[in-house]
Amino acid sequence: MANPSKRLPENVPGDFYVDESCIDCDACRQIAPDVFRDHGEQSSVYQQPRTEAEVLGALKAIVACPTASIGTTRDYDARRGVEAFPERMDENVYYCGFNSESSFGAWSYLVVRPEGEGGNVLVDSPRFTRPLVKKIEALGGVRTIFLTHRDDVADHEKYARHFKAARVMHRDDNAARYGVEHVVGGEEAVRLDRDLLVIPTPGHTRGHAVLLYRDKYLFTGDHLAWSPARRALTAFRSACWYSWPVQTRSMRRLLGYRFEWVLPGHGRIHHDTASAMRRHLEDCVRWMESFG
Ligand code: SF4
CATH class of the missing domain: 3.60.15.10 (Ribonuclease Z/Hydroxyacylglutathione hydrolase-like)
Structure with a gap:
């Protein structure tokens, strides 16, 4: 599970975030390029999801992330990401x-x-x-x-x-x-x-x-x-x-x-x-x- 107390400062404010355990594998940026970016050797949220499709992309990124570095402070249905x-x-x-x-x-x-x-x-x-x-x-x-x-x-x-x-x-x-x-x-x-x-x-x-x-x-x-x-x-x-x-x-x-x-x-x-x-x-x- 991502740790909100270790949220990277490069994330924009909002529900979704990347924490400091990110290993910069690129998966989230490839899956949800409207949400995640490379800020230099790690990823962060540069834009919170604005549409249902972007929310689903972020939930898929949570599932794909090898280090469980992506979290959300809102109670989304995580099964949507898993089912994808x-x-x-x-x-x-x-x-x-x-x-x-x-x-x-x-x-x-x-x-x-x-x-x-x-x-x-x-x-x-x-x-x-x-x-x-x-x-x-x-x-x-x-x-x-x-x-x-x-x-x-x-x-x-x-x-x-x-x-x-x-x-x-x-x-x-x-x-x-x-x-x-x-x-x-x-x-x-x-x-x-x-x-x-x-x-x-x-x-x-x-x-x-x-x-x-x-x-x-x-x-x-x-x-x-x-x-x-x-x-x-x-x-x-x-x-x-x-x-x-x-x-x-x-x-x-x-x-x-x-x-x-x-x-x-x-x-x-x-x-x-x-x-x-x-x-x-x-x-x-x-x-x-x-x-x-
Ligand atoms: S998928 Fe996870 S480990 Fe890979 S770049 Fe994104 S946050 Fe970092």
Whole structure:
């Protein structure tokens, strides 16, 4: 629970606030940009919600916040925020909400598919909480858990056990240590089924991989994201734990694939036409190579 006595002074007066435990993960700003802003290494409320839609956005941010840093002094029905997740992003692709502090608030996703098409896929792991688990059960459970890399695994064990799901992860990010059932290796893409392709993208970490679904949705972990400030696809140079040149090479290899959505763990989501996305990716590769 957020602590009103630790309310940050940067919040404007009113019901909603962020307290000093904020870790600056960006989730609230992405979910409710009319309410939350970055005031420099933390978030705060810059405008109290004025409409029902903005109130709902703030309630969703409360649920998604990995550190319970957002509070309200008014007695809103918090279930509205809880009920909003998983939230459909497009077609059968959902954002799970309930971001986990252990993955620094990384976003996780659920792809809902009939059993005949291979069943549901969880991409990285949200917090294991009863309300979310029940919603996922109602959507058909989880057959496969794809873990992009070691930083964003969060409660993967609990999800795997509860849903009897098989986890997929690259061996170079200690997949064996996590007890992963399907370990992939090397840099060749691995097809899981007709619609799912694992593409190793070493760089951010040695065993990072992304997941391409139906040549349309690319789940990118911490490899690739949209930067609203630069209006460009980007990679996190200051948070590259293994090798920037290797990550740059991995980025160039992604030019061989078609996709319309970039769905990252950190950073912003982006949707565009496949041709525009390719141009953005070419620009991103050039930008990465400019660092030598
Ligand atoms: S979601 Fe929570 S931790 Fe993340 S930036 Fe907002 S207040 Fe901070």
